[in-house]
Amino acid sequence: MTDLNPQAKQMADESMVRNLAAQARAIWPQEVPLLRRYRLPREARILDAGCGTGEASSRVAELFPRATVLGVDILDQHLELARSRYARLAPRLTFEHQSVYELGAPDGAFDLTVCRHVLHSIPHAERVIRELARVTRRGGYLHLIPEDYGMLHFPRAALDPRDFWHEVSAAFSSATGTDLFAGRHAFNILATMKLDQITVDFIVVDTIRVPRETFATILEAWRDGYSTAIGEFTKFSRDSAVAYFNQMIAHIRDPLHYAVWMVPVVSARVPEPGPL
Numbered sequence: 001m002t003d004l005n006p007q008a009k010q011m012a013d014e015s016m017v018r019n020l021a022a023q024a025r026a027i028w029p030q031e032v033p034l035l036r037r038y039r040l041p042r043e044a045r046i047l048d049a050g051c052g053t054g055e056a057s058s059r060v061a062e063l064f065p066r067a068t069v070l071g072v073d074i075l076d077q078h079l080e081l082a083r084s085r086y087a088r089l090a091p092r093l094t095f096e097h098q099s100v101y102e103l104g105a106p107d108g109a110f111d112l113t114v115c116r117h118v119l120h121s122i123p124h125a126e127r128v129i130r131e132l133a134r135v136t137r138r139g140g141y142l143h144l145i146p147e148d149y150g151m152l153h154f155p156r157a158a159l160d161p162r163d164f165w166h167e168v169s170a171a172f173s174s175a176t177g178t179d180l181f182a183g184r185h186a187f188n189i190l191a192t193m194k195l196d197q198i199t200v201d202f203i204v205v206d207t208i209r210v211p212r213e214t215f216a217t218i219l220e221a222w223r224d225g226y227s228t229a230i231g232e233f234t235k236f237s238r239d240s241a242v243a244y245f246n247q248m249i250a251h252i253r254d255p256l257h258y259a260v261w262m263v264p265v266v267s268a269r270v271p272e273p274g275p276l
């Protein structure tokens with residue numbers, strides 16, 4: 001049977017906690033207008049599926065001050081951190097141990113279902129998206145951030161990061177039964193499911209729009225959390241992975257250089273029932 005959580009070790013590492021905080025700081029300012037597009041009731045019911053430490057669940061609860069927000073995850077230590085960090089938003093914001101493969105909610109329970117930075121890291125993204133659509137009401141929305149590791153661009157120097165991301169993403173995907181190019185494939189899943197109003201937007205995490213230190217923190221966390229697994233699953237050794245990350249981090253910090261991570265935000269509406 002496929003391991004349904006092949007990145008469990010990396011998700012539980014302390015580097016992931018700082019990574020999620022830095023990613024939220026980098027991404028959220030550009031994500032707000034995308035979230036505001038959805039036509040939601042004032043007292044919207046919102047699910048954050050694979051909520052991690054609650055970085056986005058809490059921001060969503062603050063963005064929609066009359067909404068109730070449920071964050072679910074399978075990592076209890078993340079859930080505990082989220083509950084303690086955002087106690088001030090309870091009981092409007094709650095966190096529960098649930099798997100995105102089999103959510104506890106009945107059909108159509110949520111007006112908006114958010115799933116950020118999860119779908120590329122677990123197998124069977126299509127199955128998960130079907131489950132997210134099931135718990136979203138007709139006329140409600142899916143708001144997904146499926147990462148795509150072919151959408152990172154860094155200067156070439158002694159090392160060529162194109163080789164690194166190309167090889168690492170493909171080898172890591174096949175070793176773990178996941179799709180590290182999920183960003184470009186999510187549209188097809190939503191279209192095949194016949195969802196409405198599919199959009200693909202890009203949040204641009206680059207050295208102009210995002211503070212260099214925030215962007216560098218993300219790469220440092222990836223280096224610290226993933227280099228060992230890259231050494232196991234790909235042709236790059238652990239030390240070589242660290243060297244690639246260090247070169248990319250140095251370029252992010254260098255005001256003479258430009259680097260970019262394009263983060264796809266893929267959304268869709270669950271169709272209203274058609275005329276009989």
Ligand SMILES: C[S@@+](CC[C@H](N)C(=O)[O-])C[C@H]1O[C@@H](n2cnc3c(N)ncnc32)[C@H](O)[C@@H]1O
Nearest residue numbers: 011020050051052055073074075099100116117
């Ligand atoms: C990279 S983190 C993203 C966290 C959060 N969505 C954010 O944007 O900050 C991915 C999360 O997905 C969770 N996850 C993995 N498999 C899951 C599953 N089957 N059900 C629920 N959560 C899962 C991990 O435990 C981890 O907290």
